[in-house]
Each structure stands twice: as structure tokens, then as C-alpha cells.
Amino acid sequence: MNPHPARQASPVPAAGSPAARTRAWLADNLTDRLRTDRAHDTPATLSELIGFEKALHEAGFAGITWPKAYGGHGLGLREHLEINREIGRAPVPNSVNSIGKELAGPIILAVGNDRQKESFLPAILTMKHIWCQGFSEPGAGSDLAALRTRAQRSQDGWRINGQKIWTSGASKSQRCLLLARTGTADERHKGLVLFAVPMDLPGIDVREITSIDGQRSFCEVFFNDVIVSDADMLGAPDEGWAAATRVLSIERATNRMYRSWRFQSELEHLIAACRTDARARSIMQPYARQLAQVRIEVEILKGLVETLVERLIAGEEIGPNGSFPKLYWSEAHQRFARIGLEIVAQFPPGVDGPLPDLRARMQDIYLSSRAETIYAGTTEIQLDIIAKRILNLKRAA
Numbered sequence: 001m002n003p004h005p006a007r008q009a010s011p012v013p014a015a016g017s018p019a020a021r022t023r024a025w026l027a028d029n030l031t032d033r034l035r036t037d038r039a040h041d042t043p044a045t046l047s048e049l050i051g052f053e054k055a056l057h058e059a060g061f062a063g064i065t066w067p068k069a070y071g072g073h074g075l076g077l078r079e080h081l082e083i084n085r086e087i088g089r090a091p092v093p094n095s096v097n098s099i100g101k102e103l104a105g106p107i108i109l110a111v112g113n114d115r116q117k118e119s120f121l122p123a124i125l126t127m128k129h130i131w132c133q134g135f136s137e138p139g140a141g142s143d144l145a146a147l148r149t150r151a152q153r154s155q156d157g158w159r160i161n162g163q164k165i166w167t168s169g170a171s172k173s174q175r176c177l178l179l180a181r182t183g184t185a186d187e188r189h190k191g192l193v194l195f196a197v198p199m200d201l202p203g204i205d206v207r208e209i210t211s212i213d214g215q216r217s218f219c220e221v222f223f224n225d226v227i228v229s230d231a232d233m234l235g236a237p238d239e240g241w242a243a244a245t246r247v248l249s250i251e252r253a254t255n256r257m258y259r260s261w262r263f264q265s266e267l268e269h270l271i272a273a274c275r276t277d278a279r280a281r282s283i284m285q286p287y288a289r290q291l292a293q294v295r296i297e298v299e300i301l302k303g304l305v306e307t308l309v310e311r312l313i314a315g316e317e318i319g320p321n322g323s324f325p326k327l328y329w330s331e332a333h334q335r336f337a338r339i340g341l342e343i344v345a346q347f348p349p350g351v352d353g354p355l356p357d358l359r360a361r362m363q364d365i366y367l368s369s370r371a372e373t374i375y376a377g378t379t380e381i382q383l384d385i386i387a388k389r390i391l392n393l394k395r396a397a
């Protein structure tokens, strides 16, 4: 028997601003089992997380800007930002379908045909389809244009052969946003094509990899003569690079828009919990200036996100500007995680009250922050993008 039966979601308050409604809904529906500021003997299960995200969408807090015709809520980016600030302020678990909601969805809206929009988009929001992102390969990470996975025309569509790696969530996904090439590897950015590949096709072999935090989210995905139909090609062949760079700039700029506010709430949690105990307070004291610096960085990050949102509302393309928040957030969050870990590591044995939960959270944040300067493009790659595409500087020899 499931020890954590699904809980009926409470209705959304009818009145109030999007922020007030989000706050009220989260206060009723974000259970202890799901809260990331509590230590859990057993983590929330996939079905608990799916149930929560389904309810979040039904309440109006996911698919906020997507058209109503495709299951979205038809609101603007300002409302999206307003709602995401509240999601960031609360200890909400990270989405298990962030690739679907934040990368695949926007790309399908941009380059998909009507049939693809009608079939893929609602399934993402109702959590029927979880998506993964099949871009990186053993020889193509930072240098994505070196990817070798081949898509060859065949009688029944496209024949895919190759290997992807670091594919987060592949073993629990129903679809993969796959980048493959129609020509040879030396053609680099040319001849790349994007697919929405069903993960249950014959010839797909998914192998999980255990990461430093004990999670088995990462996977290697092998494609052996996998036949993908034309209907699952997103955009035209040869448009894959343009679509992929668009995916990456979305990933850097607006993906997890809530994270600057989450960062602030993690900092506030650290300070508030340490204040409840004289020993923890004195351990924290020498870090006062470093914590003040973190608070400043949080403000800068919130400003960066808000500026980008205003630029998007004004109809500007994000382009390389997505590198600013990605770079700044990942570096600042890693610095904070280190300070947080140093503080909780000095707690004497037997601390109680809110301190064990804080210690577990800071350990989780520290481990996950190690990857933040790698995924969605490493720090060095963001610096290269800013140097080349914003400052118009040549690469150092």
C-alpha cells in the first residue's frame, strides 16, 4: 500500500492578485512531504511529485503564458514572473518536468505545427508526458556542434543512431527533445535536426547513472536504428541549430525564473534557523559580512531576471543576454552553498528544533550547486559568449 496517498488539492482562492492566489494555494497544498525545507526519511515519490505538479497546473500556476487552446492559462510574462516569485519564496520541489515545461514547450510553440502543439503541449501540463533533453554526447558537451548522433532519411521517417549522455530524467520520460545530425560531424552547425522522440520506441536503451547525491536522475541513452516518424520532427531539417540555440538561451534566461527568490528564501531560512539556538547563532556570527554579500547578490539577480522579463515583454530576443543570469546565479549560489555548508557542519551533535532540517537542506543545496556551473552551459562557456557576442572580443590565443 502506498504510505503517502494522493491528497485532494484545495481549490484556488477566486479573488486577489496572481501573487496572493499563489501564496494562498501553496499554503494549503504544499504538504510537509513535499517541502524542501524539511528533512525526509524517504523522499517524495515520483507519483507524489507528479500529483503536485498536476494540481499546480490545474490551479493556474503552470503553463501560465501558454495559449488556452493548448491547455495553458493565456496570461502574460508579468503574471508569470509574479507567480514564479511566490513559487520561489516557498520551499516547492523542483519540477520533474522542467524540460517539458520550460524547454520543449516553448520550442514547440515556436517551431511546432498545429498538430504537434495540440498533441504535445496539453500532455506536458497535465504531466502525462515527462520530457528529457537529448543534446549532450560523450564528445559533445560545451562544443555541442560536434554531436555525432545521426538521423538518416528512411522509408518510414528517420533512422536514428548514436549516444546521448547526462540526459536528466530519461528513465522516467515519455518524450525526448533530441538533437541529431543529417550530414557528417564536420558540417558542425549545418544539417542539425530536432525531434520529439517517444521514449518507448524499439532500439532506445536507457541506462541510469548514480550521481554524487545518490540520485539516479542522469542517464546515458543509446539509439540503435530507432525509427522516428516525420510527424515527430520539430521544425524543418537544417533548422535544428537555430532551434537548439534558442532552447539554450531560454534555458539560461527564463528557465526556473523563480530561482533568485528561492535563493533569497534559502538565505533567510539559514539565518532564521540559526537564530533559534545560541550555539548556531555564534557559529553564524563570523560569516555576517559574507552573508551580507550573498544578500546583495540575490538583489542583483532579481534585478537581472526582472530586466530580462521587461525586455521580453518589449519584444526583444534574449540571445546572449541569457548568459548573465545563468552565470551570476550559478556562481553566487555555489558561494552561498559553501558558506551554508561550513556553518551547518559546525553544529554540535544533538542540535534540535529547526536545525536538523536546515542541515539536511544545506547539504542538499551544496551537492546540487556543484552541477549548477556546468549544466545549461559551463561558466567558461558563458564567459566566452559574453566576451564574443556582447563585447565583440576575439578569443584569447
Ligand SMILES: Cc1cc2nc3c(=O)[nH]c(=O)nc-3n(C[C@H](O)[C@H](O)[C@H](O)COP(=O)(O)OP(=O)(O)OC[C@H]3O[C@@H](n4cnc5c(N)ncnc54)[C@H](O)[C@@H]3O)c2cc1C
Residues within 6 Å of the ligand: 132, 133, 134, 135, 136, 137, 138, 140, 141, 142, 143, 165, 166, 167, 168, 169, 371, 372, 374, 375, 376, 377, 378, 379, 380, 381, 384
Ligand atoms: C546536473 C546536470 C544535468 C544535465 N542535464 C542534461 C540534460 O538533461 N541533457 C543534456 O543534453 N545535457 C545535460 N547535461 C550536460 C551538460 O550540458 C554538459 O555537462 C555541459 O554542456 C558541459 O559539457 P561536458 O560535460 O561535455 O564538459 P566539457 O565540454 O568537456 O567541458 C569540460 C571543461 O572544459 C571547459 N571548456 C570546454 N570548452 C571550453 C572552451 N571553449 N573555453 C573554455 N573552457 C572550455 C568547460 O567549461 C569545463 O570546465 C547536464 C549536466 C549536469 C551537470
